Amino acid sequence: MEQLLNDFLLSKAWYFISARGLTAIVILMSIAAYAVLLERKASAWIQGRVGPNRTNHPLIAWIPFVGTFLQKGGFIQPAADGLKFLFKEDPLPGHVRKTTYILAPIIALAPALLALVMLPFGRLPTGEVITLCPGADIGVLFMFAISSLGVYGIALAGWSANSKYPFLGAVRGSAQLISYELAMGLSVLTVFLATATPDQDNALSLVSMVDAQKGVWNLFYHPVAALVFLICIFAEANRHPFDMPESETDLVGGFHTEYGSFKFGLFFVAEYSHMIIGSSLFIVMFLGGWHFAPGVPTVGDGLIASLFGVAWFFFKLCAFLFFFVWVRWTVPRFRYDQVMRIGWRVLLPVAVLNLIAYFIWYAVKG
Amino acid sequence: MAIKVVERRPLSLAERTYLPQILAGLKVTWDNMMRPAVTLQYPEERPTIPNGYRGVPTLVRDPNGREKCVSCQLCEFVCPPKAIRITPGEIAPTAANAHVEKAPQEFEINMLRCIYCGLCQEVCPEEAIWLQSQYSMTGTNREMMVNNKAKLYELGGTLPDSHYKWDRKKAEAERQAESGH
Numbered sequence A: 001m002e003q004l005l006n007d008f009l010l011s012k013a014w015y016f017i018s019a020r021g022l023t024a025i026v027i028l029m030s031i032a033a034y035a036v037l038l039e040r041k042a043s044a045w046i047q048g049r050v051g052p053n054r055t056n057h058p059l060i061a062w063i064p065f066v067g068t069f070l071q072k073g074g075f076i077q078p079a080a081d082g083l084k085f086l087f088k089e090d091p092l093p094g095h096v097r098k099t100t101y102i103l104a105p106i107i108a109l110a111p112a113l114l115a116l117v118m119l120p121f122g123r124l125p126t127g128e129v130i131t132l133c134p135g136a137d138i139g140v141l142f143m144f145a146i147s148s149l150g151v152y153g154i155a156l157a158g159w160s161a162n163s164k165y166p167f168l169g170a171v172r173g174s175a176q177l178i179s180y181e182l183a184m185g186l187s188v189l190t191v192f193l194a195t196a197t198p199d200q201d202n203a204l205s206l207v208s209m210v211d212a213q214k215g216v217w218n219l220f221y222h223p224v225a226a227l228v229f230l231i232c233i234f235a236e237a238n239r240h241p242f243d244m245p246e247s248e249t250d251l252v253g254g255f256h257t258e259y260g261s262f263k264f265g266l267f268f269v270a271e272y273s274h275m276i277i278g279s280s281l282f283i284v285m286f287l288g289g290w291h292f293a294p295g296v297p298t299v300g301d302g303l304i305a306s307l308f309g310v311a312w313f314f315f316k317l318c319a320f321l322f323f324f325v326w327v328r329w330t331v332p333r334f335r336y337d338q339v340m341r342i343g344w345r346v347l348l349p350v351a352v353l354n355l356i357a358y359f360i361w362y363a364v365k366g
Numbered sequence B: 001m002a003i004k005v006v007e008r009r010p011l012s013l014a015e016r017t018y019l020p021q022i023l024a025g026l027k028v029t030w031d032n033m034m035r036p037a038v039t040l041q042y043p044e045e046r047p048t049i050p051n052g053y054r055g056v057p058t059l060v061r062d063p064n065g066r067e068k069c070v071s072c073q074l075c076e077f078v079c080p081p082k083a084i085r086i087t088p089g090e091i092a093p094t095a096a097n098a099h100v101e102k103a104p105q106e107f108e109i110n111m112l113r114c115i116y117c118g119l120c121q122e123v124c125p126e127e128a129i130w131l132q133s134q135y136s137m138t139g140t141n142r143e144m145m146v147n148n149k150a151k152l153y154e155l156g157g158t159l160p161d162s163h164y165k166w167d168r169k170k171a172e173a174e175r176q177a178e179s180g181h
Ligand code: SF4
Pocket: B068, B069, B070, B071, B072, B073, B074, B075, B076, B086, B123, B124, B125, B126, B127, B128, B129
């Protein structure tokens, strides 16, 4: 055992893994931070306000034009928000179950970070895929399995808080996840039915999924599956109109009512991370991943093309995050029974019928 | 009474999917996003204060620079939260306006108590106390939030007067003294 550990620490794998882990954390955290900024700005625009435009640092404000631009755009705001969470007093209420109370925010965030490693962002000129964990061919299964573990964070938070509103939030969150996971899986299955061939060994890999969309996006072949999947990722990320575990109007703050300072910050980042994971999955599966748009040839070749590929991916990701925010500030929250009804009586049958229809279609077509 | 029965149409399939409504909602919020913000960037941009605004109560002088308040203390009595405290004083017999007889020695309005009701302005027989356009009253301790007489006159300034009541009274008294009554 000791020998194994020593070997591991001395081998290059250690640096390799920690470097990649750090990259995952930095990328996800910074996108999440700016997603929060996007949320604040877009909600302000929708409500006729300006949004954060005051925060600045003297050193940055000193740079002409750029300083003002950064201030007006609120680009320093995420840093201030993060620091605020760090420096606030971190209370530990007397009535909570301590171990789980402290573990819950970590359990909420870790799966989101883990799921990110499977995500393919682009392709190097050599044909290698730009991802944090290359060579894994079970991408989609892994991402589904891991990212839905995030609900344990919510469940444990609600349970450990030892008070009724967080508990109700946790119960709702778990029920919602189970209800929507089914429809989500079935809608994805339809897509894999189309792209995977029987004798392929990496049939479940997200890379082959993207490659299959070089011509036409899956969105156009599988509109129903895309719609079901879209609704499900809103539900999985606990976003409006499905933010059952939080629903601040009826559950105070939902599962994180008893949390404050950095622990709350972790939940906050976890919510946005789930948005990011959900959007990335949608982009990879239905919007062509790093291929720009159907029918548009790739720009340049070699390194330029790969850079553009990654840029397209991020562009789509930003657009999708904006869509999340836009929907949140448009649609009111569903009632809990409505959420359950949509999940079980609408989405699940639609996904099943869709799957059967594709089965028959492929059977007939041969 | 005519009763009109409104037909309750069952929802169409499209309506029951709820999707067209969501799209319409997205359009509404999108249109809102395209509109300019209505925010007033406060410390840099200031609101225009309409006439008759009830801001911080102040003491005013008449256009001749005469202190109008005669320290009758009506405002002190009427003030619901007891924000006003007046120390009445006499006007020296040698002063030009000795015929007014009284003026406040000290006049304090505690802005931590004031509720901006405007009753003091309403009750004042001399039109000496006015709630004007000053809307932002701040301080870093309790003492700073108490406006004394000097501060009240500084805030109040001079307002136009249509009566010149005390000048007319003086002229009347002089006329009567001349005619020997
Ligand atoms: S402000 Fe008016 S009501 Fe108050 S003491 Fe002076 S004269 Fe009287």
